Amino acid sequence: xxxxxxxxxxxxxxxxxxxxxxxxxxxxxxxxxxxxxxxxxxxxxxxxxxxxxxxxxxxxxxxxxxxxxxxxxxxxxxxxxxxxxxxxxxxxxxxxxxxxxxxxxxxxxxxxxxxxxxxxxxxxxxxxxxxxxxxxxxxxxxxxxxxxxxxxxxxxxxxxxxxxxxxxxxxxxxxxxxxxxxxxxxxxxxxxxxxxxxxxxxxxxxxxxxxxxxxxxxxxxxxxxxxxxxxxxxxxxxxxxxxxxxxxxxxxxxxxxxxxxxxxxxxxxxxxxxxxxxxxxxxxxxx
Amino acid sequence: xxxxxxxxxxxxxxxxxxxxxxxxxxxxxxxxxxxxxxxxxxxxxxxxxxxxxxxxxxxxxxxxxxxxxxxxxxxxxxxxxxxxxxxxxxxxxxxxxxxxxxxxxxxxxxxxxxxxxxxxxxxxxxxxxxxxxxxxxxxxxxxxxxxxxxxxxxxxxxxxxxxxxxxxxxxxxxxxxxxxxxxxxxxxxxxxxxxxxxxxxxxxxxxxxxxxxxxxxxxxxxxxxxxxxxxxxxxxxxxxxxxxxxxxxxxxxxxxxxxxxxxxxxxxxxxxxxxxxxxxxxxxxxx
Amino acid sequence: xxxxxxxxxxxxxxxxxxxxxxxxxxxxxxxxxxxxxxxxxxxxxxxxxxxxxxxxxxxxxxxxxxxxxxxxxxxxxxxxxxxxxxxxxxxxxxxxxxxxxxxxxxxxxxxxxxxxxxxxxxxxxxxxxxxxxxxxxxxxxxxxxxxxxxxxxxxxxxxxxxxxxxxxxxxxxxxxxxxxxxxxxxxxxxxxxxxxxxxxxxxxxxxxxxxxxxxxxxxxxxxxxxxxxxxxxxxxxxxxxxxxxxxxxxxxxxxxxxxxxxxxxxxxxxxxxxxxxxxxxxxxxxx
Numbered sequence: 001x002x003x004x005x006x007x008x009x010x011x012x013x014x015x016x017x018x019x020x021x022x023x024x025x026x027x028x029x030x031x032x033x034x035x036x037x038x039x040x041x042x043x044x045x046x047x048x049x050x051x052x053x054x055x056x057x058x059x060x061x062x063x064x065x066x067x068x069x070x071x072x073x074x075x076x077x078x079x080x081x082x083x084x085x086x087x088x089x090x091x092x093x094x095x096x097x098x099x100x101x102x103x104x105x106x107x108x109x110x111x112x113x114x115x116x117x118x119x120x121x122x123x124x125x126x127x128x129x130x131x132x133x134x135x136x137x138x139x140x141x142x143x144x145x146x147x148x149x150x151x152x153x154x155x156x157x158x159x160x161x162x163x164x165x166x167x168x169x170x171x172x173x174x175x176x177x178x179x180x181x182x183x184x185x186x187x188x189x190x191x192x193x194x195x196x197x198x199x200x201x202x203x204x205x206x207x208x209x210x211x212x213x214x215x216x217x218x219x220x221x222x223x224x225x226x227x228x229x230x231x232x233x234x235x236x237x238x239x240x241x242x243x244x245x246x247x248x249x250x251x252x253x254x255x256x257x258x259x260x261x262x263x264x265x266x267x268x269x270x271x272x273x274x275x276x277x278x279x280x281x282x283x284x285x286x287x
Numbered sequence: 288x289x290x291x292x293x294x295x296x297x298x299x300x301x302x303x304x305x306x307x308x309x310x311x312x313x314x315x316x317x318x319x320x321x322x323x324x325x326x327x328x329x330x331x332x333x334x335x336x337x338x339x340x341x342x343x344x345x346x347x348x349x350x351x352x353x354x355x356x357x358x359x360x361x362x363x364x365x366x367x368x369x370x371x372x373x374x375x376x377x378x379x380x381x382x383x384x385x386x387x388x389x390x391x392x393x394x395x396x397x398x399x400x401x402x403x404x405x406x407x408x409x410x411x412x413x414x415x416x417x418x419x420x421x422x423x424x425x426x427x428x429x430x431x432x433x434x435x436x437x438x439x440x441x442x443x444x445x446x447x448x449x450x451x452x453x454x455x456x457x458x459x460x461x462x463x464x465x466x467x468x469x470x471x472x473x474x475x476x477x478x479x480x481x482x483x484x485x486x487x488x489x490x491x492x493x494x495x496x497x498x499x500x501x502x503x504x505x506x507x508x509x510x511x512x513x514x515x516x517x518x519x520x521x522x523x524x525x526x527x528x529x530x531x532x533x534x535x536x537x538x539x540x541x542x543x544x545x546x547x548x549x550x551x552x553x554x555x556x557x558x559x560x561x562x563x564x565x566x567x568x569x570x571x572x573x574x
Numbered sequence: 575x576x577x578x579x580x581x582x583x584x585x586x587x588x589x590x591x592x593x594x595x596x597x598x599x600x601x602x603x604x605x606x607x608x609x610x611x612x613x614x615x616x617x618x619x620x621x622x623x624x625x626x627x628x629x630x631x632x633x634x635x636x637x638x639x640x641x642x643x644x645x646x647x648x649x650x651x652x653x654x655x656x657x658x659x660x661x662x663x664x665x666x667x668x669x670x671x672x673x674x675x676x677x678x679x680x681x682x683x684x685x686x687x688x689x690x691x692x693x694x695x696x697x698x699x700x701x702x703x704x705x706x707x708x709x710x711x712x713x714x715x716x717x718x719x720x721x722x723x724x725x726x727x728x729x730x731x732x733x734x735x736x737x738x739x740x741x742x743x744x745x746x747x748x749x750x751x752x753x754x755x756x757x758x759x760x761x762x763x764x765x766x767x768x769x770x771x772x773x774x775x776x777x778x779x780x781x782x783x784x785x786x787x788x789x790x791x792x793x794x795x796x797x798x799x800x801x802x803x804x805x806x807x808x809x810x811x812x813x814x815x816x817x818x819x820x821x822x823x824x825x826x827x828x829x830x831x832x833x834x835x836x837x838x839x840x841x842x843x844x845x846x847x848x849x850x851x852x853x854x855x856x857x858x859x860x861x
Contacts, residue, residue: 109461130457146795149788157798163452165737166803167765170704173795174683174784185473186759186766191454192473209566210461214436214538220529221433221460224444227522229453235801242794251788279783396748417744450739472760478741479760496853497748501723501825507816508720508747511731514809516740 014043015065021056023211027065032267034069036121038083041095048099052106058218059210061203062129063113068272070112073120073144076256076265084244096121097154097236100128104230107219109210113203114139114181114190119274124154127163130222132190135199139181140275141189145243147176147278148259149252153243158231164188178275301330302352308343310498314352319554321356323408325370328382335386339393345505346497348490349416350400355559357399360407360431363543363552371531383408384441384523387415391517394506396497400490401426401468401477406561411441414450417509419477422486426468427562428476432530434463434565435546436539440530445518451475465562588617589639595630597785601639606841608643610695612657615669618699622673626680632792633784635777636703637687642846644686647694647718650830650839658818670695671728671810674702678804681793683784687777688713688755688764693848698728701737704796706764709773713755714849715763719817721750721852722833723826727817732805738762752849 012030019025026047028034051060064070074083089098103110103125112118112126114134119142126132126141134141143160145152152173160169168187172179181193194202210218246252256264262277263270270277302314313334315321338347351357361370376385390397390412399405399413401421406429413419413428421428430447432439439460447456455474459466468480481489497505533539543551549564550557557564589601600621602608625634638644648657663672677684677699686692686700688708693716700706700715708715717734719726726747734743742761746753755767768776784792820826830838836851837844844851 131454146787146791149791151791151794157795158802161799161803163454165762166799167705167737169799171765174792175780188452191458206462212568213433216536217433217436217438217533218461220438220533221444222457224526224529225448225453225456228445228518229448231802239798242798246791246794249790281786418741450741475739478745493749499855500720503823504720504723504725504820505748507725507820508731509744511813511816512735512740512743515732515805516735
């Protein structure tokens, strides 16, 4: 770890702050790179349960306390196998896509405020939110997984194809490359990219505005928009199954191993320029 | 009413002019703010029936004769209850969403030329048209309803989610805020926003062009595009039902009452800056 | 033919070059205007069969060797009737839409590199590809057919409505007009338009990148994106049937005859400015 650039590592924390009873903030605070570690999963699950059941909350904003990173992928130095095979919930979905489905269906408006890198699970969380606003200068979204041989597991095939159409969804997922804020807006990956200096104010104003609207009305609008726009669970489950199958393939294991040797899942160049790294031919196996 | 700024009120009129047998113009002329009054409903219904049954017409342009307003919402000083409970037509839909569905399905190309405010029913009429072109400087679109506690009734949940994807549709409807021309284009709310000086010429050229094409061919293309893009009636009906239910809620009645006290549904600041007004916390009930 | 401007006519050729076993290029080379002649059909069919069955190929780029033209419409001086009534393949689709459906479903990433005019079948081929990148200065896309009285037959009603929403799809098809690169990007007709000088490098870099990714992973991603974004064959077939029916109408035959008299299907002004020509009222029959 480069001492100057990154804050000290500390326990992963997903922090919930109630700015108003109607307006919550959820902040990912796991320096130095906001990597997703398995112990975050129950924290996220509890928060999404609270969002879905609290009677007062109407709007929740997801953001990051870590410079340069919104939320990134699973820590590949953790036990991936354990994570991949967690018991499904009552819907039959693995806990991760199941939490995302619950967030999308919650009777609460969810907004991702994206500054820094949102890749893998970070991109998937943002896509499960109702709206996404990105820093023009500092946001980078991506689904890097195909570059490692993995099929993404948290629903981007289902969600991106509905947001931006087939051509752009295939490009985002199959290029596995970094998508900066303005391109993300042109593609519909985010609602808008805003000058970094304006982003916090814009999102806070929008969230506060919605916090004073009527909860039943918000619920009804979401329910009706979702008829035509939310993917069915079975489609997300099929993507998860393809993800788990891809993880077991030797070619994928080799690619991941080569990437880890170059610094993947650790602070440094590989994560700062992940799009470049997964596109380097020397990280590929001999296929 | 501010005498200088607004023309004198007069009887509501939806004016039909046949520029050619194949090319009609429908102009909303209800100064000073083109508010939708219940007596307009049969006028609109008759025109849409004519559009759907005339053998020669191929293209119809909807515009406004009133400076600053394309067409806005229902007059909330009228009897809303009567309007909400009009008898449904043969499709089971309330007359308003039913007219919009007929317009979309008519074997005729419908184009909204949007200059000034298009909110509520004005936005819904534009969304039911086949194409929308907006003045870059003077068009403002919105679905303001959620700011009053209402669920919009004329289909924007169904139509906007298909035009711009889930994230932007939820933002437009749940923010209840003004969307100027250029943002409307970036979001896909309109086909394009054009410099105001070019708008009339552009739309007239396009309409004239289409007026000389083959009617059967136009019908077939519309029918085939609609397979994947037009919402089913049942989805629009479900939105209408949610609208009527929301109207009856005491919280909505209180919000509407507070807004009317500030000038809602009358010429003046509240309608000129409706997005701001519905977002003011002092118009909210104590929920 | 204007000798200076156009290269000499030669036999139609669709050229397949394997840059790598994993990365193929397919180049349309039928000067002077890359018009689609019926003898190209089996050539395209064979190449798409090879793309769908080769075990190594992962990405294929379609481009043109002819200045000013990517690929345009069927040669209307050929026997249209014969072409329209070719025997359907095992899916029940006419060979042309059937090839396009196979291309979209192939376990290979297809990319259209569009420089020059892509209209009619050229636009349809581009739309059947997984991604489209266009020259900002030199690409022009269109579905000109409605200007001749024809319903387009290769699926644009089904594909454009899913890519860009109902309003813009109806405009593109019913205006029958030229869509330059930047507008094509704003509408989602292409993934991006790029400065002409950057286009080849961008596409080559992207294709090379994907060529080193895992084929099974690519296949799985495509399959999952397609669930929500690829039109069913029956919808494309319905469009084809409408196309064949429109071809038989006397009004269409008259429009085509008038256009041919003005130079349609031959090198020259009519093809260089096809959008203008199909919009001229003097090419219309007396309807």
